Amino acid sequence: AKKAMVPPFQVSVFADPAGSFTTAAAMVAKVEKALEKKLQRALRDTRVAVFGATGVVGFCTAVIAAGEGARVTLVGHDGIERVKQIAAEIESRFNIIVDAADGSSDARKTKLVEANEIILACAKAGVQVVSKAQLQGNDLLIAADVNAVPPAGIEGLAVNANGDPLEAAKAVGIGPLAIGNVKYKVEFGLFKRMIESEKTITLDFQEAFSLAREIAK
Structure with missing residues (x-):
């Protein structure tokens, strides 16, 4: 868009x-804040x-989290091929390494939950991607979901959960309402920044995440 303007x-x-x-920026910011406040951990x-990794939210969430030093795995509900391609695209575009995994069966999902902390x-x-029965990983610290339409993406996770025990x-x-509360404030803040700027500016997920970090509580 910038190249088209003179x-x-x-x-x-x-x-x-x-x-x-x-949405992705708010999700990662809320997770980061919960890690700091409740577990005294960094991201x-x-x-x-990342379940649902083939969509834009999943893609962006993976880029932000991996960019902050997390060891990210993209989970493919229909096998590993599509998420492998997305992982390659992330490396090519952002010089960030993420892994890909097959999450096409309940057994594979359970193993992935057990192997990860977030x-x-x-x-x-x-669309439910993780069931209560699969939330059994001993190392699991945080589960977050952006889906506010029943059934929940993570079974048993309340829409208004804000660092509550599972x-x-x-x-x-x-839950999605806690994430959404930050998301809408980020949108408002970035639109306000555009309006008040004396020069033209370009904003994307990086600026969104920076502001989400300030807003997340």
């Missing part, structure tokens, strides 16, 4: 396709599995 025909640009960038070096559900609305695990949960 002075004086220029406008500011805020990239947020269907709210995906601000760096934590093991993170579970991020980024699947489309109304019923089926020792971990804490972050």
Whole structure:
């Protein structure tokens, strides 16, 4: 978009396709804050599995989390091939390494939950990707879900959970309303920044995450 503009025909640009960038930014910021407040941990070096990784929210969530030093695995509900391609694209575009894994069966999902400390559900609305029975990993610290349409992406995770203990695990949960509260404030803040800027500016998920970190509580 910037290349298509020439002075004086220029406008500011805020990239947020269907709210995906601000959703991803808010999700990672809430997880990071919960790690700090409840577990005195940083996001760096934590093991993170992203379910619903083939969509824009999952893609962006993986880039942000891996960019902060997390060890991210993209989980493919239909096998490993698509998420392998996405992992290669992330490396090519952002010089960030993420892993890919096959999550096409309940047994494989269970193993992935057991192998990771953070579970991020980024699947489309109304699709459950992790069941209560699969939330049994001893190392699981946080489970977060952006899906506010029943059934929940992570079974048993309340929509308004904000670092509350999970019923089926020792971990804490972050629900879509807690994430959404930060997301909308980020959107408002970035639009405000555009309006108030004397020069044209370009905003994307990086600026969204920076602001989400300030807002997340």
